[in-house]
Amino acid sequence: MLGKRKRFDTFENLDEYMQPHHLPLQSSLANIWPRVMQSRDIKFIVGPEKKEYTVHEAPFANLSPPLSALLTGGFQESREGKVIWDDTDPITFVLLTQYAYQGDYSLPESKAAPTFSEENEAPEEGDAPKNLPRSMQGYFWATEHRGSQHHFVNDKFFHGKGRDEKPSPMDQTQSILRKFTGIEAFEKACRDVEHLRPMYMHHVQLYFLADKYTIEDLKEICLARIRNFLSECPGTFQLKTILFESVPIIYAWTVHGDSLRRLISQYFLANMTWIDTGTRFKALRRSTPEFGLDLLDEIPHSYWRELSEGPNELVAEGWED
Incomplete structure (x- = not known):
């Protein structure tokens, strides 16, 4: 759900992913493989640290018309065979490179053990966190309410499948997140900002880069994985913190x-x-007024109808303030 998993011991070593057997099965790239091997090398200078990466021109030029123009259109970058992306972090660039060669990408596995700091502590009293709150997915499948909020969540996050086609709720969520963090302490991982933040923000940052260069297929993949993360991550205080930051x-x-x-x-x-x-x-609404306006725009008319008719309120019990 949240992405194919591979472990990367170093992000600088891309040689393994440049070999033919790692190329995507997409017909578009498979058909141009001879041209890939014959295409020239392009050097990318990435991030404030100016890390250097060398890739083939063809897979990157094949990603979108803007990238094709950048690399082959006679600009300084195409003449010199060198592109400077100082506003892109190295991890995001490596994820883009995976996608260019494989048609997919996988996030790096966290190596740090979960720790507890003031930022990571849950607001309630107690030591190690217990009894994780439900994810939105788990809560959605458990509720018996059939009002406008139920239909809104079903339509926007579960493709209108409804309860009859539900997956096994919490078992699937916990399995995904355990694998995603690469650690055994599932509950601690769900309450550790340093584990949750990259799980979410790597997708977001790759989306920004794909949007900048109009790589539409990659944007859709990023959106799907962000949607899955939001649906499946338990509603902890730390998740709320990360979302507010983002x-x-x-x-x-x-x-x-x-x-x-x-x-x-x-x-x-x-x-x-x-x-x-x-x-x-x-x-947050006052500091980002466009966000407040978008919230109003997204409210379906059925919300206002329910409000005037006074139905039973749907409350996310057990979620943390």
Whole structure:
């Protein structure tokens, strides 16, 4: 669900992923493999640290018209065979390289053990966290409510499948997240900001790069994995912290009507009884006013109809403030 898993001991060593047997099965790239091998090398200078990576021109030029123009259109980059991306971090570039050669990408596996700091502590008393709150997916399958919020979540996050086609809820979620973090302490991982943040933000940052160069297929993959992460991650205090941090970043790197803006707005709206429980959400809306407007735009008309008719309120019990 959240991406194919491979372990990368170093992000600088890409030689293994340049071999023919690692190329994607996409017909578009398979058909140009001879041209890939004959294409020239392009050097990318990446990030503030100016890390150097060398790739074949053809797989990158094949990703989108803007990248093709950059590498083959007579600009300085194409003449020199060198591209400077100082606003792209190395991990994001390596993920893009995986996609260019394989048609897919996999996140790096975290090597750090989960720890607890003030940022990672849950708001309630107690030592090691227990009894994780449900994910949105787990809560959705468990509720008997059939109001507008149920239909909104079903439509935006579960493709309108409904309860009859549900997967096994929590077992699947826990299995994915255990594998995704690469650690045994599942509960601690779900409450550790340093584990959750990269799981989410690597997809987001790759989406930004794909959006910048109009790599539409990659944007869709990133969106799907962000949606799965949001649906399946338990609703901990740490998840809320990471989401609040990400909203200003998302709005700084995208434009009005962007798909990622819509997705994050829909997630906040779908989980508003959990989200809007303190001063942070009010401060977020004021600091990022476009986000507040998007929330209003995403509210379906059925919400207002239910409000006027006064149905039983759907409350995300057990989610953390």
